[in-house]
Amino acid sequence: MTSVVPQSILDALTDVEMPRLPPEPAATEFVELGGLQIPVHRNGCVIVGSGAAGLRAAVELARRGGDVTILSQSAWGGTSACSGSDKQTLHTANTGDQGDDFRQMAKAIASGGAMDADIAYIEAVGSPRMMATLQFMGLPLPQDRLGATLRYKTDHDETGRATSCGPRTSRLMVKVLAEEALRLGIPLRNQTTATEILVDDGRAKGILAISARARSDSNPYGFALFLAPAVVLAGGGPGELYRDSVYPNGCFGVLGLAAAAGLDLVNLTESQFGISTRREGFPWNLSGTYVQVIPHIYSIDADGAEHHFLGDYFRTTQEMASNIFRKGYQWPFHATRMLEFKSSLIDLAIFRETQGGRRVFMDFNRNPEPVPADAPFSLDRLDADVSDYLRTSGATHPRPIDRLRHMNPLAIELYRRYKVDIAAEPLEFAVNNQHMNGGVAVDSWARTSLAGCYAVGEASGTHGVTRPGGAALNAGQVFGTRAAEHIAATGAKADLQGDACTLATAALNRAMATLRPHSPLNPQSLRSEIQARMSDHAGLICQPSAISLALADARALSARIAVEGLSIDRPAEAARALQWQQMALASEAVLTALEAYVSAGGGSRGARAICDPQGDSVPETSSGPLETFRFRSERAKDKDSQILIRRTDAGFSVATRQVGTLDETEKTFFERDWPDWLTGRIFDTAERV
Known part of the structure; x- marks a missing residue:
């Protein structure tokens, strides 16, 4: 039996060619640190990650006159460009039949619990604009003959708000956004790995990175400085955290990078399997x-x-x-x-x-x-x-x-x-x-707990316990735009000057202290240990006692790395070694949050079953109950709170907060509220993070 769809159309939607990158601008400034000649680049904003969310932030900021550059470990090699499903889903407001109700859509997005109601509303109300601009850039979302977008139901979606271009939906999103970014002349620095967020006086000031193109006799590891008053973390989730994983190889994300900088992290207990x-x-x-x-x-x-x-x-x-x-x-x-x-x-x-x-x-x-x-x-x-x-x-x-x-x-x-x-x-x-629903804590403008630093896409912890399939793609587009709007309104004109030596010396020293030629630890040994621990003890089936033991082992590993460092065989492996140091920290962070939740009596929800002989629920088969997998049910009160963790000198601290709310009685009024938009007061809100 043959398909009714011509092979040429199937080929075009399957083999999605990505644009060729132009030559990167050469560095014009260098600084000597620790005997190394390190290139310095200055921009209004540096974005870590070249997936759909990062590209959206870059495009939207450049359209508003922002001076932006993108750092990418592997352009077109992350989850947005390389992951998918049968007909990969984009979850947006339903334009078919009688339209949609944004407040009801927000409730559906947040229905799994531990999600801020205002964040959910922003995702709902922002989705038509997100979809329309993607279509304008060339995303081939399917329509019926009357112009309505074709829809279907997906997981945690009872209304049918899902649409798709096919298995390569997110790759097609990356393609059209990348073409727009290149048209706007946004520099994309490929084979560039962020190793530390530069912080000065409580603000993000840029990124210390390792770049393959910066490698030289006077800089064998390839360190490079990217100074900017605004940093956007858009490098995705910690795909290398699990042995049993569907992430493309080499997807480390930015969770460890954010943890090392002391940013607040939220909902790290929540993943998808x-x-x-x-x-x-x-x-x-x-x-x-x-x-x-x-x-x-x-x-x-x-x-x-x-x-x-x-x-x-x-x-x-x-x-x-x-x-x-x-x-x-x-x-x-x-x-x-x-x-x-x-x-x-x-x-x-x-x-x-x-x-x-x-x-x-x-x-x-x-x-x-x-x-x-x-x-x-x-x-x-x-x-x-x-x-x-x-x-x-x-x-x-x-x-x-x-x-x-x-x-x-x-x-x-x-x-x-x-x-x-x-x-x-x-x-x-x-x-x-498959996905982390938690991540870096952000407010309604994608701001993190570190001034000048934003997080979008899977890097940000906006999703709560569960989400409708495809809501992550929508969220990355909505908040990529929100971050760009906020940076353009408040930070794009900030002073780009700064003493590169002062900003980067401590960060460079920390990186060099980790790279030790004779350490018994190396990236390969870390990968085996971390991935086995997470898959065996923090996967979809969890035992409270095993979580506690896994956390103790994760803490011990981080302590060993701090004392012994990591060995590499050649300078080109330095970036990967520092990424595995970050992954060890991300593993400790996830286990810290999970242990705190479970030890406080938290039950099974979303991706994980918390097995407990005293649990109130047990799966049954045709032959009888599976007592080994008896589990605790989720407590209703846990839906209304989130677990926040932050790395300090003494380790990770744990706190809880109530989810953000939305005042449904509050109504906008055009003449009253228009001045706030015209004067930029909408960007001045002091928000929780």
């Missing part, structure tokens, strides 16, 4: 139509024997098949959906198989095997929501691969580009870490 292919091959999320076509899922043991393990969990073939389908829009693991034979029981089953040493596959050429002693699989025996969806989609074909080719041929094309033909062979997958 879900089924995906591992990054050892081609990392990709298996949400949406990959499972909505209901493939056969099975495992293989060490002897090569095949096991239909899901048949041991569900009571009927219809129940099992319907929940495989629901993984499409209930893709992230959620503790409560392990109960009552719901869709996250599948995640738990897969987790148990892989923990037992078996490999798990989905086969698109076979329908699911029946539950033992039950009727065989049939499209005529599915729950009503499932059968209605497939019938409306026209996906009533006999095999899963035919249903997938009809519903979403791009999902097949994408894997084929990476030498995996899911139309011909089974696909190996697992439950992996």
